[in-house]
Amino acid sequence: MAVLIIAGLDTGGGAGLKADIETVSALGEHPLPVVSAITYQNPDEVRGVFPVPPNTIREQIRAVKGVFEIRAVKIGLLHGGAVKVIAEETKGLIRVLDPVIASSSGFRFLSPEDVEILKRELLPGSIVTPNVPEAEVLTGLKINSIEDIKRVARVLVEELGAEAAIVKGGHLNFTDVLYWNGEVFKFSGERVEGFTHGTGCVFSSALAAFIAKGLELPKAVERAKRFVEGAIRFSGGEGEAVNPLWELQRDTQRWMAKEDLEKAVGELVKLGELLNPHVAEVGTNFALATDFGEVFAVKGRIVRYGKTIKPVGPVELNASDHLRRALLKMREFYPEVRAVINLRYSEKLIKRAEKLGLKVSFYDRREEPEEVKRAERGTMEWGIESAVKRLGEKPNVIYHLGDWGKEPMILVFGRNAEEIVERIRNLIFASQ
Numbered sequence: 013m014a015v016l017i018i019a020g021l022d023t024g025g026g027a028g029l030k031a032d033i034e035t036v037s038a039l040g041e042h043p044l045p046v047v048s049a050i051t052y053q054n055p056d057e058v059r060g061v062f063p064v065p066p067n068t069i070r071e072q073i074r075a076v077k078g079v080f081e082i083r084a085v086k087i088g089l090l091h092g093g094a095v096k097v098i099a100e101e102t103k104g105l106i107r108v109l110d111p112v113i114a115s116s117s118g119f120r121f122l123s124p125e126d127v128e129i130l131k132r133e134l135l136p137g138s139i140v141t142p143n144v145p146e147a148e149v150l151t152g153l154k155i156n157s158i159e160d161i162k163r164v165a166r167v168l169v170e171e172l173g174a175e176a177a178i179v180k181g182g183h184l185n186f187t188d189v190l191y192w193n194g195e196v197f198k199f200s201g202e203r204v205e206g207f208t209h210g211t212g213c214v215f216s217s218a219l220a221a222f223i224a225k226g227l228e229l230p231k232a233v234e235r236a237k238r239f240v241e242g243a244i245r246f247s248g249g250e251g252e253a254v255n256p257l258w259e260l261q262r263d264t265q266r267w268m269a270k271e272d273l274e275k276a277v278g279e280l281v282k283l284g285e286l287l288n289p290h291v292a293e294v295g296t297n298f299a300l301a302t303d304f305g306e307v308f309a310v311k312g313r314i315v316r317y318g319k320t321i322k323p324v325g326p327v328e329l330n331a332s333d334h335l336r337r338a339l340l341k342m343r344e345f346y347p348e349v350r351a352v353i354n355l356r357y358s359e360k361l362i363k364r365a366e367k368l369g370l371k372v373s374f375y376d377r378r379e380e381p382e383e384v385k386r387a388e389r390g391t392m393e394w395g396i397e398s399a400v401k402r403l404g405e406k407p408n409v410i411y412h413l414g415d416w417g418k419e420p421m422i423l424v425f426g427r428n429a430e431e432i433v434e435r436i437r438n439l440i441f442a443s444q
């Protein structure tokens with residue numbers, strides 16, 4: 013279904029049309045982008061705005077209206093001169109209006125006169141999604157509590173003529189309130205850590221996309237809120253903004269990691285007889301992490317098989333709890349490390365690793381504090397941390413000499429699966 017998006021361009025690639033297009037596309041709908049303003053901004057500041065002339069906005073809308081079946085319209089950043097044209101051209105369509113009055117970096121986009129035009133021309137009949145400060149400007153009322161939010165949402169509909177109002181609590185307590193058809197709906201949320209530049213854009217676009225799918229308003233609001241939470245949680249990256257593509261990126265990384273690891277395991281199997289003596293009693297595993305902290309490994313581990321070696325099962329997500337924990341701990345110190353393998357301990361391998369110039373460290377399970385031992389699952393994390401701290405720089409190899417009932421083990425780390433295979437090749441050929 014097509015969603016018409018009328019919004020501004022953010023040169024920083026965080027908010028505005030770019031975030032809207034990503035959101036609508038990620039949710040499987042077709043975005044029809046109409047530029048209302050060109051901004052010059054980065055994550056820290058908005059330097060200026062070039063308003064696209066009203067007629068140019070009109071022609072952009074006319075080029076697609078009647079050609080595509082527009083199921084919803086999302087309206088973001090505007091300028092006073094554009095309001096009337098947009099109101100005329102979107103008449104009769106379901107409109108989600110995000111009244112972007114100021115940026116989160118503090119730049120005032122709409123003057124008080126522009127706000128009045130917006131209230132008069134565009135707000136009536138729209139589903140309006142102000143944040144707390146915007147709702148205050150639109151209604152002239154102060155908001156200090158959830159009760160105030162409810163009252164203001166009602167005013168936006170009953171007095172200012174909106175079709176529905178969702179007052180967002182991102183600036184208060186993360187609870188959003190919808191007023192629609194004379195009823196109040198509350199959507200509770202918890203604070204999510206991450207960048208919030210662009211949250212309002214993603215929320216309103218997601219809402220428009222869910223409406224386009226035919227969801228009833230309360231359900232669409234609930235889904236839009238959950239979508240934004242994910243986009244905040246996985247918001248890292250250069251844009252310093254929300255990331256509407258996180259689920260797609262996660263899935264892409266999943267198949268890439270799976271494929272890379274399968275290929276690398278295949279290469280290891282070719283080393284069969286040479287690697288066989290180095291396979292741990294408990295089995296060897298090979299793990300690869302994605303940027304999202306998900307870790308793939310071989311289900312059932314890699315075991316000795318006659319004179320050669322064999323992966324017991326396929327490469328799968330979370331197939332090795334031990335290596336997953338070792339790798340994730342290592343990545344807390346060195347995020348570029350993505351892969352790890354465990355081998356049976358031998359002094360010969362350690363000597364060889366040092367000769368090859370690999371940085372080697374170790375941990376001693378006998379030094380493990382009692383409380384970590386009792387907690388049972390913290391040993392690996394403690395071990396990696398103590399080995400990293402002991403060396404004072406990035407270790408490529410970490411070993412431990414075992415303990416009562418625990419087999420001594422070597423972990424070889426690398427930036428990717430191929431690097432591990434290369435390291436293993438060098439280690440075992442040279443240790444013959």
Ligand SMILES: Nc1ncnc2c1ncn2[C@@H]1O[C@H](COP(=O)(O)OP(=O)(O)OP(=O)(O)O)[C@@H](O)[C@H]1O
Nearest residue numbers: 116143180182183186203204208210211212213215
């Ligand atoms: N840190 C956060 N954790 C969880 N949810 C949040 C957070 N910040 C905002 N939200 C949610 O994101 C949505 C957008 O709300 P917000 O109040 O941030 O909009 P906004 O101020 O218009 O955004 P923008 O930053 O684009 O101006 C709402 O559903 C809100 O509850």
Ligand SMILES: Cc1ncc(COP(=O)(O)O)c(N)n1
Nearest residue numbers: 020021027028115116209210
């Ligand atoms: C083009 C454009 N549209 C919307 C916003 C608001 O987003 P935020 O409040 O996160 O700055 C923005 N900064 N730029």
